[in-house]
Amino acid sequence: xxxxxxxxxxxxxxxxxxxxxxxxxxxxxxxxxxxxxxxxxxxxxxxxxxxxxxxxxxxxxxxxxxxxxxxxxxxxxxxxxxxxxxx
Amino acid sequence: xxxxxxxxxxxxxxxxxxxxxxxxxxxxxxxxxxxxxxxxxxxxxxxxxxxxxxxxxxxxxxxxxxxxxxxxxxxxxxxxxxxxxxxxxxxxxxxxxxxxxxxxxxxxxxxxxxxxxxxxxxxxxxxxxxxxxxxxxxxxxxxxxxxxxxxxxxxxxxxxxxxxxxxxxxxxxxxxxxxxxxxxxxxxxxxxxxxxxxxxxxxxxxxxxxxxxxxxxxxxxxxxxxxxxxxxxxxxxxxxxxxxxxxxxxxxxxxxxxxxxxxxxxxxxxxxxxxxxxxxxxxxxxxxxxxxxxxxxxxxxxxxxxxxxxxxxxxxxxxxxxxxxxxxxxxxxxxxxxxxxxxxxxxxxxxxxxxxxxxxxx
Numbered sequence: 001x002x003x004x005x006x007x008x009x010x011x012x013x014x015x016x017x018x019x020x021x022x023x024x025x026x027x028x029x030x031x032x033x034x035x036x037x038x039x040x041x042x043x044x045x046x047x048x049x050x051x052x053x054x055x056x057x058x059x060x061x062x063x064x065x066x067x068x069x070x071x072x073x074x075x076x077x078x079x080x081x082x083x084x085x086x087x
Numbered sequence: 088x089x090x091x092x093x094x095x096x097x098x099x100x101x102x103x104x105x106x107x108x109x110x111x112x113x114x115x116x117x118x119x120x121x122x123x124x125x126x127x128x129x130x131x132x133x134x135x136x137x138x139x140x141x142x143x144x145x146x147x148x149x150x151x152x153x154x155x156x157x158x159x160x161x162x163x164x165x166x167x168x169x170x171x172x173x174x175x176x177x178x179x180x181x182x183x184x185x186x187x188x189x190x191x192x193x194x195x196x197x198x199x200x201x202x203x204x205x206x207x208x209x210x211x212x213x214x215x216x217x218x219x220x221x222x223x224x225x226x227x228x229x230x231x232x233x234x235x236x237x238x239x240x241x242x243x244x245x246x247x248x249x250x251x252x253x254x255x256x257x258x259x260x261x262x263x264x265x266x267x268x269x270x271x272x273x274x275x276x277x278x279x280x281x282x283x284x285x286x287x288x289x290x291x292x293x294x295x296x297x298x299x300x301x302x303x304x305x306x307x308x309x310x311x312x313x314x315x316x317x318x319x320x321x322x323x324x325x326x327x328x329x330x331x332x333x334x335x336x337x338x339x340x341x342x343x344x345x346x347x348x349x350x351x352x353x354x355x356x357x358x359x360x361x362x363x364x365x366x367x368x369x370x371x372x373x374x375x376x377x378x379x380x381x382x383x384x385x386x387x388x389x390x391x392x393x394x395x396x397x398x399x400x401x402x403x404x405x406x407x408x409x410x411x412x413x414x415x416x417x418x419x420x421x422x423x424x425x426x427x428x429x430x431x432x433x434x435x436x437x438x439x440x441x442x443x444x445x446x447x448x449x
Contacts, residue, residue, distance in 0.1 A: 016154060023244075
């Protein structure tokens with residue numbers, strides 16, 4: 001399984017009450033995410049596979065497997081579109 | 088560079104346990120605030136939000152909005168400082184804001200809207216940052232002849248930078264000891280190559296900045312003085328203040344901070360013209376005038392204070408260039424009637440009057 005990770009350059013973030021506030025410095029754009037997004041973000045900061053991210057959502061939130069998978073895929077797609085994942 | 092959440096919110100560990108009493112008193116003070124707008128006047132929204140969460144009290148949406156707004160500034164700070172550092176090769180010393188935040192139990196409890204940077208050569212630094220992509224904002228006339236240049240903005244980032252050739256100081260006490268401040272600055276944890284003042288120096292800078300704005304008006308200024316002083320050698324602060332010719336204003340500010348947050352012994356200032364601090368509310372019309380007439384005696388030698396006060400009184404008694412004596416008398420009567428009202432409420436009354444006069448063609 002492919003290890004996914006946030007890019008290691010020009011990215012700053014912090015957690016506020018379980019939610020994410022991040023700054024993509026190279027694009028000068030902010031992003032935020034709710035509590036489930038923050039959980040995924042934090043895991044990606046360390047490095048994680050797509051399946052591990054799904055398992056994480058299943059473990060932490062009251063959500064079904066199909067929903068968890070859809071949420072993770074949507075989140076990863078968004079990060080890829082913003083070029084926030086390491087190549 | 089990737090800066091993570093933990094790095095934003097870890098205080099200086101050496102001061103973590105020194106502050107218990109200060110924060111307990113801040114909580115008690117906030118509990119007395121009559122309105123959320125008063126908390127806002129004193130720029131203590133994040134501390135109030137934290138207090139309400141800890142106590143399980145309701146939280147207004149506007150406080151959550153404030154939290155997100157200042158989180159955006161906090162998260163942009165390392166990038167902005169790194170850009171400034173890369174653009175300008177002289178010394179860069181962070182004043183106030185994130186440099187003061189490091190003395191809070193959690194830095195994210197300290198709100199700030201801009202980065203105040205003291206530099207060796209502000210004109211050269213401004214030029215360098217503009218060349219690197221920063222844009223100047225604000226009316227140039229506003230920043231002519233003051234202690235910092237026009238604010239600098241990076242497109243897309245709301246946090247601005249202000250390059251200082253001196254900290255805000257009381258002109259009547261002579262120039263700020265800029266060279267000594269720059270020489271005393273030490274490497275900070277805010278960004279590589281960026282400096283911060285030792286707490287002894289920073290405490291005085293914070294006190295003078297507070298006083299030069301409006302004396303003892305804003306509780307957030309006094310919180311800064313209290314927490315930075317708690318981490319400092321007070322004897323050394325006193326020696327510095329003496330050498331810099333600011334001992335009186337330092338004593339007036341620190342005694343107010345101590346009275347509110349350390350020992351409960353309120354100085355005369357907080358019992359008279361600066362009572363709004365104890366009451367955690369906006370100043371009234373009367374308190375505003377009392378501050379103008381009296382505060383100089385808490386900061387300056389008596390003779391100088393008399394001169395400054397006389398000048399202020401003359402200004403108050405004169406009419407504005409664009410108003411008649413009739414309007415001036417009406418304004419004065421209104422101020423007397425509204426003596427116990429919050430200044431912003433009185434100001435709204437005056438604005439309504441002006442608007443009525445304009446629409447009546449008078």
